[in-house]
Amino acid sequence: MGEYAYFQGQFVPIEEAKISIKTHAFLYGTGVFEGIRAYWNEDDQQLYVFRLLEHFQRLERSGRIFMMKSPLTVEEMVEVTVELLRKNQFKTDAYIRPILYKSGTEIGILCNKMPDDFLVFAIPFGAYLDTSKGLSVKVSSWRHLEDNMIPMRAKCNGAYAGAALAKNDAANDGYGEAIYLTSDGHVSEGTGENLFIVRNGKLITSPCTADILEGITRATVVTLAKEELGLEVEERQIDRTELYICDEAFFTGTAAEVSPITSIDHRPVGNGQVGPLSKSLQTLFFDVVKGRNPKYKHWLTPVY
Numbered sequence: 001m002g003e004y005a006y007f008q009g010q011f012v013p014i015e016e017a018k019i020s021i022k023t024h025a026f027l028y029g030t031g032v033f034e035g036i037r038a039y040w041n042e043d044d045q046q047l048y049v050f051r052l053l054e055h056f057q058r059l060e061r062s063g064r065i066f067m068m069k070s071p072l073t074v075e076e077m078v079e080v081t082v083e084l085l086r087k088n089q090f091k092t093d094a095y096i097r098p099i100l101y102k103s104g105t106e107i108g109i110l111c112n113k114m115p116d117d118f119l120v121f122a123i124p125f126g127a128y129l130d131t132s133k134g135l136s137v138k139v140s141s142w143r144h145l146e147d148n149m150i151p152m153r154a155k156c157n158g159a160y161a162g163a164a165l166a167k168n169d170a171a172n173d174g175y176g177e178a179i180y181l182t183s184d185g186h187v188s189e190g191t192g193e194n195l196f197i198v199r200n201g202k203l204i205t206s207p208c209t210a211d212i213l214e215g216i217t218r219a220t221v222v223t224l225a226k227e228e229l230g231l232e233v234e235e236r237q238i239d240r241t242e243l244y245i246c247d248e249a250f251f252t253g254t255a256a257e258v259s260p261i262t263s264i265d266h267r268p269v270g271n272g273q274v275g276p277l278s279k280s281l282q283t284l285f286f287d288v289v290k291g292r293n294p295k296y297k298h299w300l301t302p303v304y
Helices: 024-028 052-065 074-088 157-172 216-229 276-289 294-299
Strands: 004-007 010-013 031-033 036-041 046-050 094-102 116-124 135-143 177-181 187-190 194-199 202-205 233-235 248-253 257-264 300-302
Touching (some): 031 157, 052 094, 074 094, 074 116, 157 177, 194 216, 216 233, 216 257, 216 276, 248 276, 276 294, 294 300
Parallel strands (some): 135 177
Antiparallel strands (some): 004 116, 031 094, 036 094, 177 187, 194 202, 248 257
16 A cells, blocks of 8 residues: 655655755745644544644644745645545554645745745654653753744744754653753743643643643643543743652643653652553543544544
């Protein structure tokens, strides 16, 4: 079975989906993207795409920040993605990567009159982080980009060069992930994830003004925490030292899903084990995305 991508307005074998080495997005990072997951439910014999419309709405907003316009509407991008998954005949969990990018080949930074294009591909995909036993993470020495530099509210391809620096340093030091601080020294997020901590039974997460991505999984977890567990959720500035005294901590994200953290900077989080609220939210999340919770089926797009 061959793999397909949607590229330059048509479905093509993925090995034929190639850009020029002169493409502006390749040379200067002028693209925006999304990460979207699809989950295979064996009992239903169905592939469910999680919050597909919301992801493309965010892609459109990212493009607006960078003065890009997709040749497809949000609804057309949804339709193309579902058709792509059908053509690839996935019957396993999958990861979907749509990109809106400056497709011109002129040399030079200025791109306001340059054409935009849209592509999307998908691959089989399992766990991005080890969500079973908890992560050991560090606070990165690299500071997060600010909204007036490269805004993290937009998922800009070029912005993730900084994430690669932080992630690589963490891995080289034996950690599973890194946590960014803002330029003023407060907690922001992970290299590709939003962050939550638990203190005294309350769920706390950094606000959108802390240079974070406005995460779709983050919003999902907030909803589940309030509606299913009756938790109080507070969005506020978080001090670095709160990471060392919190009862629980976990990352959220499309790739990361719900990933518990068990130590930060060599200090155990709580008792050093996956916390009960983290575990409950993780279980709730997987029931939702796998289509096992009918209350939230409206978040899922069936492929077959």
